[in-house]
Amino acid sequence: MKLINYLLIALAFFSSCKEDTVPAQSFAKDYGSGMYIVTDNGVSFYDGDVVKNQIYKNVNATALSNPKKIKFQGTKAYIVANNKIVTANVETFESKGETGGFMNLVDFDFVSMNRIFAVDKDDSKIKVVDIDRMEITSDVETGVRTKPVFIVSKSFRSFIMNGGAVADSLKDSTIVAIDYKDELVPFANMMGSIEVGDNPNSAVFINELKILSKGIYDINNLSNNTFSSLSKVSPWDMEIVWNVSLGVYNAKNLTSNSDGSVLFFTANDGVYNMYNDGTSINNIISIESDVLLVKTELYAVNDSTNDYSKIFYINDAINNPNTIYKFNQATDLFFDTIVVDAPVRDIAFY
Numbered sequence: 001m002k003l004i005n006y007l008l009i010a011l012a013f014f015s016s017c018k019e020d021t022v023p024a025q026s027f028a029k030d031y032g033s034g035m036y037i038v039t040d041n042g043v044s045f046y047d048g049d050v051v052k053n054q055i056y057k058n059v060n061a062t063a064l065s066n067p068k069k070i071k072f073q074g075t076k077a078y079i080v081a082n083n084k085i086v087t088a089n090v091e092t093f094e095s096k097g098e099t100g101g102f103m104n105l106v107d108f109d110f111v112s113m114n115r116i117f118a119v120d121k122d123d124s125k126i127k128v129v130d131i132d133r134m135e136i137t138s139d140v141e142t143g144v145r146t147k148p149v150f151i152v153s154k155s156f157r158s159f160i161m162n163g164g165a166v167a168d169s170l171k172d173s174t175i176v177a178i179d180y181k182d183e184l185v186p187f188a189n190m191m192g193s194i195e196v197g198d199n200p201n202s203a204v205f206i207n208e209l210k211i212l213s214k215g216i217y218d219i220n221n222l223s224n225n226t227f228s229s230l231s232k233v234s235p236w237d238m239e240i241v242w243n244v245s246l247g248v249y250n251a252k253n254l255t256s257n258s259d260g261s262v263l264f265f266t267a268n269d270g271v272y273n274m275y276n277d278g279t280s281i282n283n284i285i286s287i288e289s290d291v292l293l294v295k296t297e298l299y300a301v302n303d304s305t306n307d308y309s310k311i312f313y314i315n316d317a318i319n320n321p322n323t324i325y326k327f328n329q330a331t332d333l334f335f336d337t338i339v340v341d342a343p344v345r346d347i348a349f350y
Contacts, residue, residue, distance in 0.1 A: 027059065027089070027092035027093075027094045028092065029091040029092055030045075030052070030055075030091075030092070030093075031045050031055065031090060031091055031092065031093050032090055032091045032350065033047075033350060034046055034047045034048065034349070034350065035047075035048075035338075035347065035348075035349055036070050036077065036347070036348050036349070036350060037051075037324065037338070037340050037344055037346070037347055038067045038068065038069060038070050038079070038344070038345040038346035038347075038348075039053075039067070039322075039340050039341060039342035039343060039344055039345060040066075040067070040342040040343050040345065041053065041054055041063075041341050041342035042054040042055070042056055042057050042063060042064045042067055042081075042342075043055055043056050043064065043067065043070060043077075043079060043093075044340045044341065045093075046338055051338060051339065051340055053340060053341040054341065055093050056079070056086070056088060056093055056095075059088075059092065059093045059094055059095075060088075060093075060094065060095045062095070064079065064081035064082060064086065065081060065082045066081060066082065066083070067079060067080065067081035067345060068080040068081065068105075068106060068345055068346065069106075069107060069108075069345070069346045070346055070348050071108070071109075071110070071348060072090065072348065072350045073110050073131075075089060075090050075091070076088065076089060076090060076096055077089075077090050077093070077350070078108070078116070080105050080106070080107070080108065082098075082100075083100065083102045083103070083104065083105050084098045084099060084100045084102065084105070085098060085099050085105070085108065085116065085118060085129060085134070086098040087134070090350055097134045098134060099129055099134040099135055099136065101127065101135075101136045102118065102120045102123070102127065103120055103121075103122040103123040104120060104121040104122035104123070105118055105119070105120055105121075106119050106120075106121045106148075106149055106150075107119040107149065107150050107151050108129075108151065109151045109152065109153045109158060110131075110153075111153055111158060111180040111181075112156075112180055112181045112186060113181065113186035114130065114131040114132055115128055115129060115130060115131060115137075115180070115186065116128070116129040116131060117129075117151055117153065117158050117178070117180065117188070118136075119148045119149065119150065119151050119160065120139075120148070121147050121148055121149060122147075123139075124141060124142050124143060124144065124145065124146045124147070124148065125139045125140060125141050125142060125148075126139060126140045126142060126148065126151070126158070126160060126178055126188070127139045128140075128188050138188055139188075140178050140188050140189075140190050141190070142160055142162055142176045143162060143174060143176065143193065146162040146172055146174065146176075147162060147163055147164055147165045147172060148160045148161065148162050148163070148176070149161055149162070149163030149201055150163065150200075150201055150202050150203065152203045152204070152205050152209075153180070153205075154205045154235070156179055156180060156181050156182065157177055157178065157179050157180070157191065157235065157236075158177070158178045158179075158180060159175055159176070159177055159203060159205070159209065159211075159233075159235065160175060160176045160177075160178065161175055161200040161201055161202065161203060161211065162174045162175065162176065162193075162200065163199050163200060163201045163214075164198070164199035171198050171199055171216060172198075172199060172200075173195045173196060173197060173198050173199070173200070173213070174193045174194065174195055174196070174200075175193060175194060175196055175200055175203075175211060175233070176190065176192075176193045177190075177191040177192055177193070177235075177238055178190055178191060179191050191238065192238050193238075194233065194238050194239065194240055195240070196211045196213055196229075196231040196233065196240060196243060197211070197213025197215065197228070197229035197230075197231055197243055198213055198214070198215045198216055198226055198229075199213055199214045199215065199216065200212065200213040200214075200231075201213065201214050201252050202252060202253055202254040202255075202265075203254060204254055204255065204256045204260060204263060205235070206256060206258075206259065206260030207259070207260050208232060208260065208276070209232070209233045209234075209235040210230060210231070210232055210233075210254065210256075210260075210263065210276060211230070211231040211232075211233055211254075212228065212229075212230055212251055212252070212254035212265055213228060213229045213230075213231065213251075214228050214249075214250050214251050214252055215227050215228045215229065215249060215250070215251070217249045217250035217268065225249055227245045227246060227247055227248065227249065228245075228246045228248050228249060228250065228251030228267065229243055229244060229245050229246055229278075230243070230244050230246060230263075230274075230278040231243040231244075232277075244277070244278035244279075246272075246274070246278060246281055247281065248267040248268070248269070248272065248281070249267060249268045249269075250267055250268040251265050251266070251267045251272075252265065252266050252267075252290070253265055253266045253290070253291070253292040255292060255293070255294050256276070256294075257294070257296075257310065258296070260276055261275070261276055262274070262275060262276065263275070263276055264292065264294050264312075265292070266288075266289050266290060266291075266292050266314075268288060269283065269286065269288065270283045270284075270285050270286040270287055270288060270289070271283070271284055271285035271287070271289060271292060271312060271314060272284065284312075284327075284329065284332075285312065285314065285327055287314060287316050287325070288316070288317050288318050289314040289315050289316065289317050290315065290317040291313075291314060291315045291317075291324075291344050291345070291346065291347055292312065292313070292314055293312075293313040293314075293347045293348070293349075294310055294311070294312055294313075295310075295311050295313065295349065296308055296309070296310060296311070297309065297311045299311070299328055299330070299331075299335075307330065309328050309329055309330035309331070310328075310329040310330070311326055311327070311328055311329070312325075312326070312327040312329065313325075313326060313347050314327065315343070315344040321343035321344060322339060322340055322341065322342060322343055322344065323337050323338070323339050323340075323344075324337065324338040324339075324340070324344060324347065325337055326338070
């Protein structure tokens, strides 16, 4: 009799456990390859036909506050939002963790040994994040009262642009080098700084390290404005090779073609291209934009011929900040628009 009672109790226990088990949530694979647009409202996804807005909020029932930037590594998206690095699975966009501890997170880059160098503008620091644990493990100062705004990395070294701030008395002209490995040993060591132009804000490092500095640009005090400039820097010696004035104001968002021979940037009166020595500067799009992505794509020349061209993705920062325009450099024409639900802050493809 006692044995039967024990069996009944055990059966009731296991039945109760089975009833209490909650099935794992299943997420649809609605995303993946495509265009990701960071807006003031969150992240939008464009598959080439349809725009889906606020995908992180729709999947996770949590809004992203003050989103700024998105990058990808492996199967994850890494998003600057809520003054955190927020991660999501690229195919489902389900949350995969986050890390805080920032005052004003503005940019980041992936470096060796599963780490992120995160740019904290208001704390004047690069903060090292362990990707596996998603937590800050150390930090490196970029200089007293500096305002770091951009990072680019290659080989064993990262370069950080100290971009200055408004007003002119807070301008900066320094870039900082931080080494992140020696053979297979991970670390984060300040290696020095050099001066380039006023308020460096972006860079390209393909064959050579080129730094774009916006100069001084204050629409309320035009007399103090200075031209933007391009600098070539010897990255391993940390020496400036040359610096040239570009004759334009408020240059930002430096990018290039695949081999670094042609550079592109935004300025106060549109989008420009130039050779990588700062010559042959041309205004190619007369729309003031604060977002720029350049991508080589196949397009139809006519009914029977296709060819490749540089396609520019820009917003109209003044008149239509919610709209992305596609411009074909080969035809010198706009040919498509993508409309999202809020002003555009960043564009990236996966």
